[in-house]
Structures are given as structure tokens and as C-alpha cells.
Amino acid sequence: MAGRRVVQAFKAVGLALALAVLLAALAWLFRSDPIMMISGRTLVGEEFPYPDDWGFTDSQNTIAVETRPEDPHSVTTICFVHGGELYVPAQSGSSKRWPSYVVEDPRVRLKIDGRIYRARAVRVLPVELTLYRDSIARKYSAMANRSPDELPPDIWLFRIAPRES
Template sequence: MKKLMKRAGLSLLLLLLVALVSLRTFGFEPQDRRPGLWLVGDLVTEAVSDWTFTDQVGEIFVQTNTRYGIPHSITTYCVEYNGNFYLFSAYYTGGVFPDTRGWNRNVMRDPRVRLKIGGRLYDHTLSHVTDASTTEPVIRRFESKYPEWESPGNENVHIFLVQ
């Protein structure tokens, strides 16, 4: 019986290891509101000086770092404004920032992220923007880029600057 339990345990451990290696290799990207894990694509190592190419992109993926070491990735909106690149997090049903969104909690704890735009990956850091002189025009830019978007009110919209 002990031998059977040991084999079962080792088999389960091996299965878990194969699953994690497969996910790491092939990724498990988010889809709409369902979060994902690792993002895969071609890593861009040179600095991005012009983010206007994202004007043609509707949604991007953001991979954050969790406390337990397995990435958490989500789908979000983005805009370029005055040469800077911004990401968007809306709390449609209210809630307290950053606690209501896992990816917001992760970014506030560890601002290093991986962005996937098209098939390309970009490693950057995010900073939460709270200054109204920046957030208000950026939100207006979001409204212009995404005319179908219904705002939950500026107090429930959080903006992150990609650095």
C-alpha cells in the first residue's frame, strides 16, 4: 500500500510538473474577462520611443507577478497620450482600489509587468497615476478611442503609466 501511495504521489507530482512546463512554454493567455497565466511571443528588447502604433490596437494583455510565483495575466485597454502610454482599470461595480482587482494588487506590490501587443512582448513597469491634470485628459482619450465604452465615473477609473 505504501508503495502504491508513493507511486501515486510521484505520478501526480510529475503530471503537475509537465503541466507547468507546458503552460510556461505554450502560455495560457487571458480571454475577455477570464484571466490567464504566462504570455508568449517575441520579446522586444529595444526601448519603445513611439507608442502611437497602439492607436490601432483595441486590447492588450498584461502579465503581472503574483506573490506565489505563477503569473496572472489580464486583458485591458490602452492609449497613447502626449508621447506616453497608459493602461486602464475600471471598477464598474465599485470597490476599493487596488483590492478589488487582482492585477491592480499585484502591480501596486510589484510594478514590473509584461505587455503583449500583437505578437510582441514588452517588459516594463507601471505606476498608478492619481493627478487629475493627467488622468482627466487620458480618460478623455480613452473615451475617444473606445466610443462604445461606458464610464463608471472618473472616481472608479484607474490609470497606469507604462514606464
């Protein structure tokens, strides 16, 4: 009798697990915005004109970046303002898909605080993070005391500019 209950309990757990996996798979297939480290597809929300001042991004820890307009791929990342311009870094840029998508086609859409902005991402080469350290540290205080040796390797940096068409 007890053995039968154990088997029934395992079946119930297995069924619940299978249902959870199925729901997760469906959510992944029909996703739009990225969720933390899980990439998304087309960003959902109202589009707004390209802003004259990106200072409002200082209140946002992360933003979403959509690349590849013909087959959208979106990710969650950080941003910072330097010299009045918005910058988006990609840590381990050569091992991630989205930076290479941006190099192939610089048209991006940014989702910041629920608003979407069409833009163009221009890769900054060479990347001299020490030039941007004060701007990054103003927003992300953990960066303030890092020495150049402590900065992550393989950072790709993109300057956000108005889209030309």
C-alpha cells in the first residue's frame, strides 16, 4: 500500500515537472522582451522619438537592446551616458551573438523604462574603458574603485546614435 502511494507521488511530481517544462518551452517560443539573462525577440511597447538628452537613463540599471530587425533578437544589458551620448557595453563581446549582429547591421531598438527608441549602434574601437570610468562609476558605484587590471576583458562598446532612416 505504501509502495503504491510512493509511485503515485512520483507520478504526480513527474507530471507537474513535465507541465512546467512544457509551459517554459511555450513561453520561450512566444517570448518578446528579454527576461534577465534569457534573450527575447521583438521588444513590445510604444516607440518614442530619439531623445536629445539621455540623462534619464541614469535611473535605469538595465535596458533592453533589440538587434537584427529582420529576425529580432533582444537582450538585457547596461548603459551609461558619457559626454552627453549613450553607450552600451557588451562584456565578453566576441563570445555573444548580439554584438556581432550589431556589427553586421547597426540598426537597433532600445527599450528604456518601457519606452522604445529606434537608434543606430556604432562600435567604438579601440575600447579604452579608463576614458569612460568616471561616467560608468557615476551610475554604477561598484566601478569607482576598480583599477584598470580589474576591468573585465573583451568588452565591446557601442555608442548610440540617431538612425539615419
